[in-house]
Amino acid sequence: MRLEELDFDIPEELIAQEPLEPRDSCRLLHLTATGQSHHRRFSSLPDILRPGDTLVFNDSRVLPARIEGRRATGGRVELLFLRPTGQNGGTRERWEALARPSQRLRAGEEVSLPNGQTLRLDSRVGHGRWIVEGPPSQSLVTLMEEHGRLPLPPYIKTYPAEPGSYQTVYAATPGSAAAPTAGLHFTPELLARLEAAGVRSAYVTLHVGLDTFQPIREQTVELHMIHREAFSVSAEALATVRAARASGQRLVAVGTTATRVLETLAALGVLDDSSAVEPVSGSTDIYITPGYRFRAVDVLLTNFHLPRSTVLALTMAFVGVERLGRTYAEAVALGYRFFSFGDAMLAEARDAHG
Numbered sequence: 158m159r160l161e162e163l164d165f166d167i168p169e170e171l172i173a174q175e176p177l178e179p180r181d182s183c184r185l186l187h188l189t190a191t192g193q194s195h196h197r198r199f200s201s202l203p204d205i206l207r208p209g210d211t212l213v214f215n216d217s218r219v220l221p222a223r224i225e226g227r228r229a230t231g232g233r234v235e236l237l238f239l240r241p242t243g244q245n246g247g248t249r250e251r252w253e254a255l256a257r258p259s260q261r262l263r264a265g266e267e268v269s270l271p272n273g274q275t276l277r278l279d280s281r282v283g284h285g286r287w288i289v290e291g292p293p294s295q296s297l298v299t300l301m302e303e304h305g306r307l308p309l310p311p312y313i314k315t316y317p318a319e320p321g322s323y324q325t326v327y328a329a330t331p332g333s334a335a336a337p338t339a340g341l342h343f344t345p346e347l348l349a350r351l352e353a354a355g356v357r358s359a360y361v362t363l364h365v366g367l368d369t370f371q372p373i374r375e376q377t378v379e380l381h382m383i384h385r386e387a388f389s390v391s392a393e394a395l396a397t398v399r400a401a402r403a404s405g406q407r408l409v410a411v412g413t414t415a416t417r418v419l420e421t422l423a424a425l426g427v428l429d430d431s432s433a434v435e436p437v438s439g440s441t442d443i444y445i446t447p448g449y450r451f452r453a454v455d456v457l458l459t460n461f462h463l464p465r466s467t468v469l470a471l472t473m474a475f476v477g478v479e480r481l482g483r484t485y486a487e488a489v490a491l492g493y494r495f496f497s498f499g500d501a502m503l504a505e506a507r508d509a510h511g
Contacts, residue, residue, distance in 0.1 A: 158378040158447055162478060163465045165485050172312050173498035176322050181347045184493055184500040188476065188484060190508045196491065199342045199501055206409065208355030210456070211401040213394075215337040215414040216360040218328035220298065221305030221320070226268035226276065232261070234268050236276070237308055238301060239334055239367055240387070242288060249290040250297045251279065255367065259285040270304055298331055308334055308367070310497055312463075323497075332364035332387070338497045339412030339459045359397040363388040363414045363441075372465040379446055383467055388418050389438035398422070398453075399431055407455035413468045416454050416475075417443050423452035445471040447478050457504045461488060461495040476504050 177183050181200040188194055197205065206212075222238040237255040256262055256278070267275040268289075277290040291297040307323050309316065317323060325340035327348070352358070368384035375381050398419070401408055410416040421441040422428050444467065454475070462469040473481045484502070493500045 158470070158478075160373060160376050160378055160465060163373065163378065163469055163473070165464055165482070165489075167464075167489065167495050171489065171492065171495050171499075173494040173496060173500075174313055174315065175317060176341060176498045177494075179344055180326075180342050181344050183342055186484065186488060186493065186500070186502045188480070188502065188504040190505040192480070192507065194484065194487065200347060202347065202503070203350045203354040203356065205503060206351070206354070206356050206456075207407065209357070209401070209404070209406040210409050211357040211359055211397060211406060212351065212409045212411055212458075213359050213361060213398065213415045213419060214325070214327060214340055214343075214411045215363050215365075215418070216325070216327055216329040217333040217337060217362050217364050217414070218331045219307055219324055219333045219336045219365075220331050221301050221307050222334050223306045223308045224270070224301060224304050226270050228262075228266065228268060234258075234262070236268065236287075236289060237334070237367065238289070238297065238305075239286070240364070241297075248293045249277070250295070251288055251290050252297050253282060254287055254289045255285050256287050256289075257285065259287070262287070270300065272304070274300070310335070312496060313498070327360065329360070330362045330364075330389075332362075334367045335365045335369060336497065337363075337365055337412045337414045339415075339501065341498070342501055343411075357397060357401065359394040361388065361390045361394055361415060361418045363418050365414055369414075369468065372463070373467060373470070374465075378470055379444075381444070381467065383442050383444040385440045385442040386414075386417075387438075387440050388421065390418065390422065390436060392434050392436045395422075395427065395437060396434070399428060402428060402453075403431070408453055409456040409458060410454045411458050413457075413459060413471050416457060416471060417441055417445070419453040420445065420451065428453060445474050447474045449474045451475060451506070455506055458501060459504070460497065460501055461485065461493060461499055463496060472504075475506070477507065480507075
């Protein structure tokens with residue numbers, strides 16, 4: 158696939174800068190299995206989905222992973238924590254972090270936090286990334302919760318008045334550097350209505366890395382080297398997903414991250430092995446591009462994505478290149494809101510005649 162096939166023009170005024178309230182009042186573009194498109198509200202989801210469908214959510218919680226500190230010289234340093242890398246053999250927790258400015262920093266120097274604690278820059282990883290050590294016997298996640306800010310995408314120009322607007326209402330497991338944004342539209346009331354309509358739910362965890370939103374730069378899309386992300390699936394969630402498949406019901410992936418988990422599980426062969434009752438965890442670098450054959454996901458619920466991104470390539474793989482191009486053009490013409498705080502799309506897998 159050529160990189161320019163992932164291009165499209167989005168007027169700047171259609172890039173959503175804040176979420177709508179209530180969350181489920183956003184628009185929903187429904188692509189049916191027969192190729193039709195319908196324009197609804199997200200709150201109408203219980204009327205669109207079928208009893209017996211299973212929504213699969215990513216319950217990862219976004220960390221306030223952006224921390225500002227000072228060098229011994231007084232210079233400002235911004236650290237964006239990306240992922241844990243273990244401990245240093247002692248009591249100091251280690252994380253990989255993106256540092257700005259990076260070139261002036263030196264291995265071994267310390268960065269002071271507002272409360273007087275210090276972080277140590279252990280070693281340079283490359284591309285502005287460092288291995289950072291926390292204070293002795295201190296959780297870096299706790300420090301982020303005390304001093305950090307949420308790492309918003311660069312196209313969102315102002316920090317939200319309510320930082321919780323960048324978390325899903327069901328977020329549970331801290332670890333993401335960015336939100337699984339398809340889930341931002343759900344409210345507790347909508348989840349209750351879905352349950353009452355006979356729609357089941359399963360929660361998996363995939364910690365979203367910053368690289369998720371890095372643009373593809375290779376002219377041949379398939380040559381892009383995708384990142385790895387940690388995931389975990391409880392025995393209960395696995396049983397729910399298996400039961401849906403065994404009864405011929407649909408799996409509805411809430412976002413590209415839940416899609417990647419489900420397709421990874423399918424590739425591992427654990428979705429059809431009802432004898433295994435243990436939870437599953439690991440990391441995945443599954444890279445889904447047009448031509449991929451989906452083994453698990455029947456319906457994709459997702460936002461409208463950035464050009465030249467891996468999440469757009471995944472959505473194209475599910476919807477179809479030409480069909481998605483037409484859909485995005487239609488969404489622009491009708492004034493849909495794009496990207497993280499924007500509107501949503503529900504795409505059913507095309508049937509043989511659609």
